[in-house]
Amino acid sequence: xxxxxxxxxxxxxxxxxxxxxxDGDLVEEIFKRGQELGLGMHxxxxxxVYGYQLTQEEIDFCQGRADFAALPGGDLTAxxxxxxxxxxxxxxxxxxxxxxxxxxxxxxxxxxxxxxxSSNRYLEFNPPKVNKGTGLKKLCQELGYQLDxxxxxxDSFNDMAMIKAAGTGVGVANVSPEMRxxxxxxxxxxxxxGAVAEAIGRWVLPDYE
Numbered sequence: 001x002x003x004x005x006x007x008x009x010x011x012x013x014x015x016x017x018x019x020x021x022x023d024g025d026l027v028e029e030i031f032k033r034g035q036e037l038g039l040g041m042h043x044x045x046x047x048x049v050y051g052y053q054l055t056q057e058e059i060d061f062c063q064g065r066a067d068f069a070a071l072p073g074g075d076l077t078a079x080x081x082x083x084x085x086x087x088x089x090x091x092x093x094x095x096x097x098x099x100x101x102x103x104x105x106x107x108x109x110x111x112x113x114x115x116x117x118s119s120n121r122y123l124e125f126n127p128p129k130v131n132k133g134t135g136l137k138k139l140c141q142e143l144g145y146q147l148d149x150x151x152x153x154x155d156s157f158n159d160m161a162m163i164k165a166a167g168t169g170v171g172v173a174n175v176s177p178e179m180r181x182x183x184x185x186x187x188x189x190x191x192x193x194g195a196v197a198e199a200i201g202r203w204v205l206p207d208y209e
Contacts, residue, residue, distance in 0.1 A: 006087045006126055008138050022086040022126065043079075044088045045085055091123040093121060094121045096117075096120045149167055173193075
């Protein structure tokens with residue numbers, strides 16, 4: 001699952017199973033608002049991520065997670081003209097309390113997009129009703145499983161819909177405090193310490209040695 005549930009890929013190939021694109025006019029509006037606010041941004045298309053006014057600290061933070069391409073022309077004009085399919089767009093701000101306030105100030109976008117936080121530094125915008133929960137449902141349909149047969153593991157607000165949708169929703173040790181009440185289980189370890197292995201060992205294969 002990629003793009004907060006906006007796309008589902010099979011690794012072999014890779015093969016794109018499903019993709020829910022974001023309206024270009026909406027992406028443009030969010031992008032221009034970000035420019036007015038002086039924010040760095042990530043713009044995701046079906047097969048590429050573009051960076052806009054990213055600091056070196058942000059680039060270093062994303063090292064190994066995202067390979068940024070230069071935004072052609074410095075705006076979205078060339079991408080839109082090329083017919084690129086947008087997946088999501090996000091704002092960057094390492095001051096998380098300020099980012100939370102910004103979301104309240106951008107309440108008009110709540111009506112036309114799916115907004116979520118991630119990594120305590122991103123405000124993400126997806127197509128309406130597209131989130132990791134809907135992505136998990138699509139993945140289950142493809143694989144022939146029921147949602148109650150799944151376990152989802154996460155730490156950030158953009159994982160919340162997936163954690164709620166899964167049969168067993170797991171928060172890692174450093175999961176956002178506001179999310180703990182919605183998690184069925186909490187690991188003793190963080191992701192960096194091996195939380196996924198812990199969750200599988202404790203709640204999926206407890207008898208495995």
